[in-house]
Amino acid sequence: xxxxxxxxxxxxxxxxxxxxxxxxxxxxxxxxxxxxxxxxxxxxxxxxxxxxxxxxxxxxxxxxxxxxxxxxxxxxxxxxxxxxxxxxxxxxxxxxxxxxxx
Amino acid sequence: xxxxxxxxxxxxxxxxxxxxxxxxxxxxxxxxxxxxxxxxxxxxxxxxxxxxxxxxxxxxxxxxxxxxxxxxxxxxxxxxxxxxxxxxxxxxxxxxxxxxxxxxxxxxxxxxxxxxxxxxxxxxxxxxxxxxxxxxxxxxxxxxxxxxxxxxxxxxxxxxxxxxxxxxxxxxxxxxxxxxxxxxxxxxxxxxxxxxxxxxxxxxxxxxxxxxxxxxxxxxxxxxxxxxxxxxxxxxxxxxxxxxxxxxxxxxxxxxxxxxxxxxxxxxxxxxxxxxxxxxxxxxxxxxxxxxxxxxxxxxxxxxxxxxxxxxxxxxxxxxxxxxxxxxxxxxxxxxxxxxxxxxxxxxxxxxxxxxxxxxxxxxxxxxxxxxxxxxxxxxxxxxxxxxxxxxxxxxxxxxxxxxxxxxxxxxxxxxxxxxxxxxxxxxxxxxxxxxxxxxxxxxxxxxxxxxxxxxxxxxxxxxxxxxxxxxxxxxxxxxxxxxxxxxxxxxxxxxxxxxxxxxxxxxxxxxxxxxxxxxxxxxxxxxxxxxxxxxxxxxxxxxxxxxxxxxxxxxxxxxxxxxxxxxxxxxxxxxxxxxxxxxxxxxxxxxxxxxxxxxxxxxxxxxxxxxxxxxxxxxxxxxxxxxxxxxxxxxxxxxxxxxxx
Numbered sequence: 155x156x157x158x159x160x161x162x163x164x165x166x167x168x169x170x171x172x173x174x175x176x177x178x179x180x181x182x183x184x185x186x187x188x189x190x191x192x193x194x195x196x197x198x199x200x201x202x203x204x205x206x207x208x209x210x211x212x213x214x215x216x217x218x219x220x221x222x223x224x225x226x227x228x229x230x231x232x233x234x235x236x237x238x239x240x241x242x243x244x245x246x247x248x249x250x251x252x253x254x255x256x
Numbered sequence: 257x258x259x260x261x262x263x264x265x266x267x268x269x270x271x272x273x274x275x276x277x278x279x280x281x282x283x284x285x286x287x288x289x290x291x292x293x294x295x296x297x298x299x300x301x302x303x304x305x306x307x308x309x310x311x312x313x314x315x316x317x318x319x320x321x322x323x324x325x326x327x328x329x330x331x332x333x334x335x336x337x338x339x340x341x342x343x344x345x346x347x348x349x350x351x352x353x354x355x356x357x358x359x360x361x362x363x364x365x366x367x368x369x370x371x372x373x374x375x376x377x378x379x380x381x382x383x384x385x386x387x388x389x390x391x392x393x394x395x396x397x398x399x400x401x402x403x404x405x406x407x408x409x410x411x412x413x414x415x416x417x418x419x420x421x422x423x424x425x426x427x428x429x430x431x432x433x434x435x436x437x438x439x440x441x442x443x444x445x446x447x448x449x450x451x452x453x454x455x456x457x458x459x460x461x462x463x464x465x466x467x468x469x470x471x472x473x474x475x476x477x478x479x480x481x482x483x484x485x486x487x488x489x490x491x492x493x494x495x496x497x498x499x500x501x502x503x504x505x506x507x508x509x510x511x512x513x514x515x516x517x518x519x520x521x522x523x524x525x526x527x528x529x530x531x532x533x534x535x536x537x538x539x540x541x542x543x544x545x546x547x548x549x550x551x552x553x554x555x556x557x558x559x560x561x562x563x564x565x566x567x568x569x570x571x572x573x574x575x576x577x578x579x580x581x582x583x584x585x586x587x588x589x590x591x592x593x594x595x596x597x598x599x600x601x602x603x604x605x606x607x608x609x610x611x612x613x614x615x616x617x618x619x620x621x622x623x624x625x626x627x628x629x630x631x632x633x634x635x636x637x638x639x640x641x642x643x644x645x646x647x648x649x650x651x652x653x654x655x656x657x658x659x660x661x662x663x664x665x666x667x668x669x670x671x672x673x674x675x676x677x678x679x680x681x682x683x684x685x686x687x688x689x690x691x692x693x694x695x696x697x698x699x700x701x702x703x704x705x706x707x708x709x710x711x712x713x714x715x716x717x718x719x720x721x722x723x724x725x726x727x728x729x730x731x732x733x734x735x736x737x738x739x740x741x742x743x744x745x746x747x748x749x750x751x752x753x754x755x756x757x758x759x760x761x762x763x764x765x766x767x768x769x770x771x772x773x774x775x776x777x778x779x780x781x782x783x784x785x786x787x788x789x790x791x792x793x794x795x796x797x798x799x800x801x802x803x804x805x806x807x808x809x810x811x812x813x814x815x816x817x818x819x820x821x822x823x824x825x826x827x828x829x830x831x832x833x834x835x836x837x838x839x840x841x842x843x844x845x846x847x848x849x850x851x852x853x854x855x856x857x858x859x860x861x862x863x864x865x866x867x868x869x870x871x872x873x874x875x876x877x878x879x880x881x882x883x884x885x886x887x888x889x890x891x892x893x894x895x896x897x898x899x900x901x902x
Contacts, residue, residue, distance in 0.1 A: 179885050248881055255878030
């Protein structure tokens with residue numbers, strides 16, 4: 155465990171985050187976008203755990219539990235919204251959902 | 257009664273509110289007329305009471321202030337709504353309410369059957385309210401309130417018959433002309449007030465005048481203040497160059513001409529000059545200007561009056577001429593003589609106008625004196641009273657006009673010089689002439705009206721009784737001002753009464769060498785002889801040999817036309833001032849400045865915003881992802897900046 159340097163974890167986490175961001179920005183399917191958001195959250199979790207382990211401070215791990223809780227709640231609400239939109243618009247393609255303007 | 261003086265403004269205001277708000281509902285002319293007249297009549301009684309009370313006080317306690325409420329309080333500027341009850345304001349108040357009351361009563365008869373009867377009485381009461389504020393105010397601001405108020409009422413009443421034609425236009429145009437010309441004067445008055453406040457740090461009469469008498473202030477400052485105040489006076493009192501509105505003001509009903517444009521409002525300028533006598537006396541150059549303008553106005557208006565044919569126009573020019581006399585008196589330092597003439601003029605000129613109204617009433621609204629003639633037997637009362645007023649204005653000895661006019665002419669000679677007296681005396685002669693021309697053409701000679709359509713008749717008692725009272729006053733009114741030469745040790749009563757008001761001003765004025773009694777009596781005899789010969793001449797020409805007048809007017813055709821057209825003053829003003837302003841407003845201010853510049857600016861800002869937002873609104877797609885892209889780009893930029901700045 156200690157033989158793997160911290161940078162490896164951080165690079166992996168950064169890579170995961172970038173994949174998440176790219177997915178959020180370019181994918182059209184709302185479900186996929188949603189999954190990408192989860193990916194970003196988990197990359198942040200990975201960073202927290204890494205620092206917690208290397209610095210010998212457990213606060214980072216406590217944060218991870220909070221993030222997981224929030225992510226679970228967010229998943230529930232987000233999926234409900236997606237279902238509601240699908241019922242209204244018969245689509246989950248977010249480039250067809252342009253209701254954010256007056 | 258002095259403490260009740262506020263009722264003299266409150267009651268007419270009440271009358272205005274009742275008649276103005278409910279007059280249309282009341283309908284009954286008797287009730288409306290009663291409300292209108294009674295409020296003014298009671299005011300007159302209160303003023304009379306205050307006058308008698310003041311007479312009983314020792315001289316140094318005759319000036320009383322009645323505080324009503326604090327009106328304006330801005331920083332150091334404290335304006336109280338207060339009335340000053342002193343010799344001058346009481347004299348003016350007596351004239352305003354006394355003559356005003358008679359004219360109100362007369363109007364009940366004159367306006368009988370007019371559809372605007374209630375409106376007429378509402379305006380008349382509003383006028384009395386404003387005029388009383390003007391003469392009673394204890395500071396320049398209350399005076400200005402009244403000053404503007406009477407201007408408004410004048411406008412409303414000139415245009416009272418707004419649906420009637422008047423000369424080449426409508427009565428509304430005459431009303432507008434009066435209002436606009438007055439505004440020019442008011443602007444001068446306002447500037448004068450500002451200067452007074454800057455110089456004396458107060459607008460209260462007593463404070464300003466005490467400071468004016470004692471503070472070391474440059475003569476040029478006084479000159480400027482006096483000049484601005486005098487510009488205000490020329491507007492209100494119809495002097496050169498702002499006299500043009502008064503003849504047109506005859507578009508209003510005749511009682512209005514009598515009340516506003518002869519007896520009271522037009523004398524406001526004289527009152528104001530007289531009130532601010534100390535300021536004028538401290539500026540000798542402006543005093544000369546006042547005297548010269550007065551003199552020029554007097555003779556110019558008198559010459560125009562010689563050839564006019566409209567009975568009211570003649571009287572209007574006569575009023576302008578007499579007002580010129582008053583300013584001549586003020587200009588040579590005879591302030592009490594000018595107020596004396598205000599009083600006698602109020603009596604006989606109101607009487608002349610009311611008499612003219614009675615004639616017009618009996619002649620079915622005909623105003624051309626060439627179409628009258630021989631009315632003496634049809635209207636004996638009107639004729640007799642009119643004749644008395646004519647004698648009074650002509651300066652026939654024993655009647656009121658003689659005393660005041662003589663006082664003015666004598667002061668003009670003593671303080672101004674021989675030329676002032678000469679022109680004044682010539683004016684008096686012209687006055688006698690045109691007045692007797694008017695009387696001859698109206699009441700004597702052949703009947704030149706159409707007997708089938710016009711049936712002259714005497715006016716009802718409601719109209720003739722005020723005439724008789726005014727005729728009485730025109731006869732005896734002058735005996736309060738018997739010249740010192742004749743009255744001996746009692747002296748001139750009205751001069752003695754008003755003397756405390758003018759004492760500071762007279763102390764400042766230079767005194768010219770003394771003159772003998774012989775000189776005074778000689779000049780008096782000369783002017784009387786001139787007036788009497790003019791009367792004889794006028795009677796001779798217009799009663800017996802009307803063709804002489806025709807021959808003369810044919811011989812001097814150019815001059816006759818010049819006079820008939822009032823020296824073309826209106827035309828000159830039209831071409832030199834009105835047209836350029838109208839054309840300039842239309843061609844430049846409207847078509848270019850307003851349309852191109854102001855509208856351009858407003859529309860330009862709007863279209864700039866529209867175009868700008870047309871570009872910017874494309875950012876708002878409504879798609880969540882495009883917002884997210886921008887957000888990410890922003891975060892990336894901030895991160896980049898943080899990293900680079902480390």
